[in-house]
């Protein structure tokens with residue numbers, strides 16, 4: 001267990017020590033979220049490092065990470081708790097076999113904690129006296145509105161009620177990171193409870209530092225050219241722009257091919273590492289890639 005960071009600079013250093021190179025504005029939002037015990041809401045394009053923030057914070061602070069992956073149709077049984085029907089059935093059979101006294105005990109016993117299966121939200125609240133975990137509510141935009149409404153309650157009161165048992169309340173709130181790819185707008189009421197930060201694509205300098213840390217095996221010249229290329233590519237009119245994850249992947253892929261610098265043929269052959277839509281690849285491959293490559297080489301050499 002590590003103490004919470006004491007300043008924004010402290011927060012930047014804490015992230016960096018885990019190889020996460022953050023913008024100062026993100027470190028500010030995170031610092032405040034930790035200090036004020038408020039959830040951090042991260043929105044941004046795919047692959048810009050939203051999910052990674054939660055993982056890195058858990059690692060840096062020595063907390064456990066509880067992850068709730070959202071999807072359409074996510075329900076209470078998968079997100080909060082579920083009764084262990086199999087074990088309850090066994091208990092019922094045993095009571096039937098042993099007689100009346102056991103049967104009377106059965107009713108209270110069967111809906112006790114012993115038969116409760118904790119799902120991520122309950123697990124994150126019901127941590128007893130241990131240090132609160134980091135709760136990652138990932139890709140909230142994939143769920144539906146009723147779930148959001150439920151979540152709103154959890155995030156405001158740090159409690160869930162289970163009819164058969166009562167209310168379970170967190171002694172201390174977990175550290176919460178909510179992410180969204182903004183495929184739809186999240187309700188204002190949820191956002192209001194959180195501190196909000198839009199995660200941007202990094203500038204060239206920050207992206208190069210990320211690559212140096214995440215793909216250290218890549219030769220320096222190659223990394224520079226890849227970063228310059230991807231930065232230019234993000235200005236192109238594409239259906240889906242490459243994220244940081246793609247830049248890292250590209251550096252690793254090219255290194256695996258023993259490349260020490262970009263060349264037009266290799267770029268064309270490996271575009272599928274950076275672009276994931278055939279229309280985008282078809283558009284860039286050839287003349288446009290060559291033009292971007294020329295500019296990128298000039299920038300990287302400077």
Ligand SMILES: Nc1ncnc2c1ncn2[C@@H]1O[C@H](COP(=O)(O)OP(=O)(O)OP(=O)(O)O)[C@@H](O)[C@H]1O
Pocket residue numbers: 019020021022044045046047048049050051052053179181210214244245248
């Ligand atoms: N600022 C950063 N510093 C270090 N690594 C980063 C940074 N941003 C992104 N990465 C790396 O990029 C990869 C993708 O990050 P992550 O999965 O967090 O993206 P995401 O925003 O959650 O994407 P998606 O919306 O697709 O889930 C990870 O391997 C992560 O380590």
Ligand SMILES: [Mg+2]
Pocket residue numbers: 050051052138179
């Ligand atoms: Mg993610």
